Amino acid sequence: MSLLELTDVNGYYGNSHVLFDLDLAVDRNEVIALLGRNGAGKTTTLRTVTGTIPRRQGGLTFDGTDISHDSVDEISNRGIKLVPEERRVFPTLTVHENMQVARDMTSGTEPRPVEEMYEIFPVLDELRENRGRNLSGGEQQMLSVARALIQSPDLLLLDEPTEGLAPVIVDDLYDVLSEVVEQDVTVLITEQNVDFALDLAERAYIIDKGSNAWDGTVAELEQRADLLDEYLSVGAVE
Amino acid sequence: MVSQGLIVDQIITGLSIGGRLFLIAVGLSLIFGVLDVLNFAHGALFMIGAYVGVVAVQSLPGGFWIGLVAAAVGAGLVGVLIEIGAIRRVYDREELDQLLVTFAFVLILTDVVRFVFGTGQKTIEAPAVFRGSIQLTSSLTISTYRAFVIVVSVLTLAAIFLVLRTTNIGRLVRATSSDRDMAALMGVNVPRLYTLVFFVGAALAGLGGALAAPTLSITSSLGDQVIIRAFVIAVIGGLGSFGGAFVGAYLVGLTIAVGSLVVPGAGELIPFVAMIAVLLVKPEGLFGGVEA
Numbered sequence: 083m084s085l086l087e088l089t090d091v092n093g094y095y096g097n098s099h100v101l102f103d104l105d106l107a108v109d110r111n112e113v114i115a116l117l118g119r120n121g122a123g124k125t126t127t128l129r130t131v132t133g134t135i136p137r138r139q140g141g142l143t144f145d146g147t148d149i150s151h152d153s154v155d156e157i158s159n160r161g162i163k164l165v166p167e168e169r170r171v172f173p174t175l176t177v178h179e180n181m182q183v184a185r186d187m188t189s190g191t192e193p194r195p196v197e198e199m200y201e202i203f204p205v206l207d208e209l210r211e212n213r214g215r216n217l218s219g220g221e222q223q224m225l226s227v228a229r230a231l232i233q234s235p236d237l238l239l240l241d242e243p244t245e246g247l248a249p250v251i252v253d254d255l256y257d258v259l260s261e262v263v264e265q266d267v268t269v270l271i272t273e274q275n276v277d278f279a280l281d282l283a284e285r286a287y288i289i290d291k292g293s294n295a296w297d298g299t300v301a302e303l304e305q306r307a308d309l310l311d312e313y314l315s316v317g318a319v320e
Numbered sequence: 321m322v323s324q325g326l327i328v329d330q331i332i333t334g335l336s337i338g339g340r341l342f343l344i345a346v347g348l349s350l351i352f353g354v355l356d357v358l359n360f361a362h363g364a365l366f367m368i369g370a371y372v373g374v375v376a377v378q379s380l381p382g383g384f385w386i387g388l389v390a391a392a393v394g395a396g397l398v399g400v401l402i403e404i405g406a407i408r409r410v411y412d413r414e415e416l417d418q419l420l421v422t423f424a425f426v427l428i429l430t431d432v433v434r435f436v437f438g439t440g441q442k443t444i445e446a447p448a449v450f451r452g453s454i455q456l457t458s459s460l461t462i463s464t465y466r467a468f469v470i471v472v473s474v475l476t477l478a479a480i481f482l483v484l485r486t487t488n489i490g491r492l493v494r495a496t497s498s499d500r501d502m503a504a505l506m507g508v509n510v511p512r513l514y515t516l517v518f519f520v521g522a523a524l525a526g527l528g529g530a531l532a533a534p535t536l537s538i539t540s541s542l543g544d545q546v547i548i549r550a551f552v553i554a555v556i557g558g559l560g561s562f563g564g565a566f567v568g569a570y571l572v573g574l575t576i577a578v579g580s581l582v583v584p585g586a587g588e589l590i591p592f593v594a595m596i597a598v599l600l601v602k603p604e605g606l607f608g609g610v611e612a
């Protein structure tokens with residue numbers, strides 16, 4: 083049984099229908115890359131899981147339980163944590179307070195100590211008392227990831243974590259995430275930076291215009307320059 | 321020529337009006353700051369608090385103190401009913417819809433109170449300990465009750481700041497107020513938190529009403545006058561800012577009291593002029609943009 087399973091999912095924003103009969107299955111402790119062009123529906127797929135999409139239909143189970151009628155906070159409290167595309171650090175709270183809120187709101191499992199995050203992200207240690215809104219994009223991304231990790235998720239959803247980051251920061255983030263995926267956590271990651279995602283992931287799904295286009299192992303995908311050309315409009319992966 | 325003594329007297333009066341106004345403005349600000357809803361029914365909650373105070377004083381020995389608690393809890397619970405029953409359903413609607421829903425409760429609550437208590441005015445006296453006055457200097461006294469109201473308003477401000485700044489729940493409220501969708505994604509039950517905040521805001525209005533009861537003549541339309549002033553304060557101080565509500569309340573109290581010396585009969589007008597000036601010059605309010 084998969085940890086997360088989407089079957090025949092349709093997603094809507096008002097009258098516009100953006101996900102079409104989508105299927106996706108993530109096994110426990112797997113790392114899955116969710117790839118596709120801009121506007122393909124990657125973020126919307128994650129929103130389907132977190133319950134923040136305005137309307138969805140179809141099957142959605144987590145750990146064998148139907149979660150399609152759960153509220154956003156109920157889904158979160160089952161251990162599904164999102165690092166959103168826009169980072170969404172609390173702008174008026176300090177770095178430290180952002181982490182404390184994450185710690186305080188962890189339920190059903192032990193939160194990881196805030197101090198541990200400062201070891202993983204030394205840059206945040208120096209910014210403890212800075213407000214979220216005064217952080218650079220990279221710092222906000224670190225904080226957003228740290229906040230999710232504090233809550234010891236069973237399923238971590240990462241929405242384009244490298245978007246807009248300088249290459250050195252991307253390398254730092256890669257180091258952190260490659261340690262995260264070694265642990266007892268399942269990860270679903272979307273990326274435009276295909277190399278980044280494929281280096282972390284074991285399997286991949288490609289979606290196009292809101293529908294499944296392909297899925298398989300990363301090893302297979304790396305042999306398929308045609309797929310990358312067709313669906314991701316980037317060069318081959320080396 | 322106005323004598324110095326009279327001016328000082330009016331300043332003290334202004335401060336006590338300010339203390340009373342603060343208690344209502346701060347709840348309005350709290351609810352707006354967190355829920356993003358302008359609660360027009362806030363004046364009606366103040367009025368309910370005043371009636372609870374009246375009933376307590378008239379029916380129980382030591383009723384004043386019980387009345388303060390009962391007014392806060394009673395108005396808070398009415399607030400919870402309003403929030404769960406109606407306002408919760410319009411969070412995602414336009415501001416006008418929200419305002420109309422809360423306005424409906426002004427009419428409902430006013431009518432219910434009129435039905436129960438009639439149209440006559442009610443007055444009560446402050447408890448005996450507060451009947452005297454305090455000699456500040458050889459020529460200056462302040463009524464003990466007024467001093468008490470000022471102290472309560474300062475303590476309330478301090479308590480709100482402390483809770484928001486230093487407690488886990490306060491931090492959670494600030495986080496949710498800055499991004500409720502992200503808070504929900506982190507596991508916060510936002511509707512429940514909103515209900516709690518609405519309870520606290522409404523309870524502050526009820527407390528303000530019961531505290532003001534000995535200094536006012538109470539009718540079912542008491543809330544109308546109070547809500548207008550609370551809005552003026554909120555606009556001057558900056559909606560959602562507690563420091564702003566505090567300064568705004570005392571500014572309005574002082575201008576009403578002192579202004580009536582300068583322009584007899586027009587003291588009530590001056591805060592409105594000030595509000596228009598603030599809206600033109602600094603539309604976000606004196607303290608707008610600075611969060612608690």
Ligand SMILES: Nc1ncnc2c1ncn2[C@@H]1O[C@H](COP(=O)(O)OP(=O)(O)OP(=O)(O)O)[C@@H](O)[C@H]1O
Pocket residue numbers: 095098100118119120121122123124125126127167274
């Ligand atoms: N809030 C919204 N309201 C209406 N339509 C939306 C909304 N968000 C996304 N869409 C539409 O849904 C489709 C899928 O968007 P989505 O954000 O899921 O794509 P994506 O794959 O995450 O793209 P990107 O790589 O740019 O982040 C797009 O056509 C987009 O225009």
Ligand SMILES: [Mg+2]
Pocket residue numbers: 124125126167241242
């Ligand atoms: Mg996206």
